[in-house]
Amino acid sequence: xxxxxxxxxxxxLGLSLLMLLALLVGLWLGTVSIGPGQFWDWLTGxxxxxxxxxxxxxxLPRLLLAALVGACLGLCxxxxxxxxxxxxxxPFILGVSGGAACGAVVSxxxxxxxxxxxxxxxxGGALGTVGLVLAIARRRGSxxxxxxxxxxxxxxxxxxxxxxxxxxxxxxQKLHAILFWLYGDLAAANLTKVALLLPVTLxxxxxxFFFARHLNLLTAGSVAAAxxxxxxxxxxxxxxxxxxxxxxxxxxxxxxxxxxxxxVPHLVRMTLGHDHRxxxxxxxxxxxxxxxxxxxxxxxxxxPSALPVGVVTAFLGAPFFVLLMAKRGSRWW
Amino acid sequence: MALSGQxxxxxxxxxxxxxxxxxxxxxxxxxxxIGPNGSGKSTLLGLLCxxxxxxxxxxxxxxxxxxxxxxxxxxxRLGLVPQNxxxxxxxxxxxxxxxxxxxxxxxRMFENDGDLAAAQRALMDTGLTGLTQxxxxxxxxxxxxRLALARALAAEPQVLLLDEPTSAxxxxxxxxxxxxxxxxxxxxxxxxxxxxxxxxxxxxxxxxLLLISHGQTLAQGTPEEVLTPELLAQxxxxxxxxxxxxxxGRPRVTLSxxxx
Numbered sequence: 357x358x359x360x361x362x363x364x365x366x367x368x369l370g371l372s373l374l375m376l377l378a379l380l381v382g383l384w385l386g387t388v389s390i391g392p393g394q395f396w397d398w399l400t401g402x403x404x405x406x407x408x409x410x411x412x413x414x415x416l417p418r419l420l421l422a423a424l425v426g427a428c429l430g431l432c433x434x435x436x437x438x439x440x441x442x443x444x445x446x447p448f449i450l451g452v453s454g455g456a457a458c459g460a461v462v463s464x465x466x467x468x469x470x471x472x473x474x475x476x477x478x479x480g481g482a483l484g485t486v487g488l489v490l491a492i493a494r495r496r497g498s499x500x501x502x503x504x505x506x507x508x509x510x511x512x513x514x515x516x517x518x519x520x521x522x523x524x525x526x527x528x529q530k531l532h533a534i535l536f537w538l539y540g541d542l543a544a545a546n547l548t549k550v551a552l553l554l555p556v557t558l559x560x561x562x563x564x565f566f567f568a569r570h571l572n573l574l575t576a577g578s579v580a581a582a583x584x585x586x587x588x589x590x591x592x593x594x595x596x597x598x599x600x601x602x603x604x605x606x607x608x609x610x611x612x613x614x615x616x617x618x619x620v621p622h623l624v625r626m627t628l629g630h631d632h633r634x635x636x637x638x639x640x641x642x643x644x645x646x647x648x649x650x651x652x653x654x655x656x657x658x659x660p661s662a663l664p665v666g667v668v669t670a671f672l673g674a675p676f677f678v679l680l681m682a683k684r685g686s687r688w689w
Numbered sequence: 690m691a692l693s694g695q696x697x698x699x700x701x702x703x704x705x706x707x708x709x710x711x712x713x714x715x716x717x718x719x720x721x722x723i724g725p726n727g728s729g730k731s732t733l734l735g736l737l738c739x740x741x742x743x744x745x746x747x748x749x750x751x752x753x754x755x756x757x758x759x760x761x762x763x764x765x766r767l768g769l770v771p772q773n774x775x776x777x778x779x780x781x782x783x784x785x786x787x788x789x790x791x792x793x794x795x796x797r798m799f800e801n802d803g804d805l806a807a808a809q810r811a812l813m814d815t816g817l818t819g820l821t822q823x824x825x826x827x828x829x830x831x832x833x834x835r836l837a838l839a840r841a842l843a844a845e846p847q848v849l850l851l852d853e854p855t856s857a858x859x860x861x862x863x864x865x866x867x868x869x870x871x872x873x874x875x876x877x878x879x880x881x882x883x884x885x886x887x888x889x890x891x892x893x894x895x896x897x898l899l900l901i902s903h904g905q906t907l908a909q910g911t912p913e914e915v916l917t918p919e920l921l922a923q924x925x926x927x928x929x930x931x932x933x934x935x936x937x938g939r940p941r942v943t944l945s946x947x948x949x
Binding site: 358359360361441568569570572573575576577579580582583584585586587588625629630631633 | 738740759760761762763764765768769771775776777778779780781783784785787788789791792794798799800837840841844
């Protein structure tokens with residue numbers, strides 16, 4: 357589909373409606389079901405008691421955080437796939453999320469346990485890992501699938517060991533929380549976290565969208581992109597910083613949620629095509645809906661208990677990944 | 690001069706890939722760079738488009754030092770068709786050609802009528818109008834090569850560099866691309882510099898040829914001056930016969946083999 361302003365508007369409107377739907381369903385469903393009447397009372401400020409707390413202090417922050425995290429992960433996946441020219445690239449698979457998690461864990465270790473300190477060190481961890489990945493990809497200008505997967509596996513193995521080492525030194529009470537966080541969990545969501553992630557997401561998305569046409573050319577290859585006027589190294593560097601920031605902050609707030617960056621851009625491409633001017637906004641908005649829905653499933657599936665949302669995305673994403681691998685050879689971009 | 694290079698050199702320490710190459714290209718001129726494998730033809734093209742920095746000499750594009758331009762300023766004036774057509778996977782033919790307009794769009798996010806018209810012209814010139822909705826992954830080698838050319842032409846450059854533009858093309862499309870380049874040179878004053886392995890095709894269409902061997906200029910001049918048995922024997926190390934092809938009377942090179 358050729359990108360035009362009217363198509364972009366239509367896509368954004370449609371996906372915003374989907375996002376609203378995911379939000380409403382997420383507010384409604386849960387261990388305690390909240391009917392439309394109570395929901396209306398809550399909206400108009402007339403709801404008191406436990407239902408009001410469940411909606412306003414538990415479900416709403418959790419859904420908002422899910423939306424922002426999903427948007428970030430969807431965007432980051434699309435950017436990685438363009439820059440590494442490999443449709444399987446994704447923050448979790450590449451080990452970038454692992455690097456960020458490692459930074460976040462280290463922040464706890466050195467006593468920087470506030471939201472900002474954790475986010476900052478997670479950003480550092482992500483930055484270091486993206487740097488490593490790009491250095492490996494640099495020699496060829498793109499990343500072979502086998503290199504990509506093996507790099508991710510090795511980076512993840514290293515970070516898992518490091519995280520395990522840190523965990524071994526912590527007390528048992530914290531273990532459950534850390535374990536859930538490692539699988540990607542939104543249970544600890546609150547409005548402070550939403551307020552931290554919102555400006556980061558909006559700013560990052562804005563910068564990434566500004567470079568949509570550059571990314572279109574970069575997917576063709578570095579030589580072609582440079583010959584058509586892209587300052588290849590500078591654009592890659594900016595994308596590298598923004599994506600690291602988004603992954604770092606996201607991971608520090610919600611842990612390791614995998615495969616969203618893989619599935620979301622792919623599903624968008626199947627319907628809207630490969631032009632980044634449509635793909636990027638759509639990946640952000642669809643990613644938001646996707647993770648809100650996944651988290652609602654995570655809350656419902658073993659109710660009254662709740663799963664980490666990363667378990668749900670991995671259940672969906674790992675087979676999706678294998679399917680994409682198996683289709684290799686035919687045209688699966 | 691549209692494009693010129695003085696005393697160009699490129700390489701690392703003792704292993705110089707390009708040494709002391711001078712060349713100039715006037716508007717409306719078609720210059721062919723020929724030479725054996727590994728003689729530095731593609732490297733020379735890389736120097737001329739500014740993607741490789743020369744370690745000796747300088748390149749001037751439209752009277753200004755190439756290094757003083759930003760990438761996007763170069764792209765507004767000079768187009769490049771690399772040897773392996775790098776195309777974005779999943780993009781349709783029309784979308785690909787439209788991406789060629791990048792340098793002219795400035796901060797504009799979407800294509801305007803001018804962009805669409807230029808893309809349409811480029812598609813027509815390269816004979817791709819029937820394939821506009823085809824995805825790049827579904828194209829043959831020849832179609833990919835023509836698409837890469839169409840993308841470069843969509844930017845309406847004043848100088849066009851091509852690396853082996855006809856290597857994957859059948860006879861009909863070889864002729865089609867070379868006539869297109871020749872006509873665009875004559876009509877719009879486009880300056881074209883192409884690297885070619887096909888001596889006869891280059892001799893038939895190029896106004897001038899530059900023969901390089903081991904990174905150095907062996908000869909430069911009209912096809913009649915460059916395509917001689919002596920020079921070709923020196924460059925390629927084989928004996929050839931040169932006569933004249935019947936359509937234009939240009940030199941024709943054939944290998945001379947011992948009797949069977």
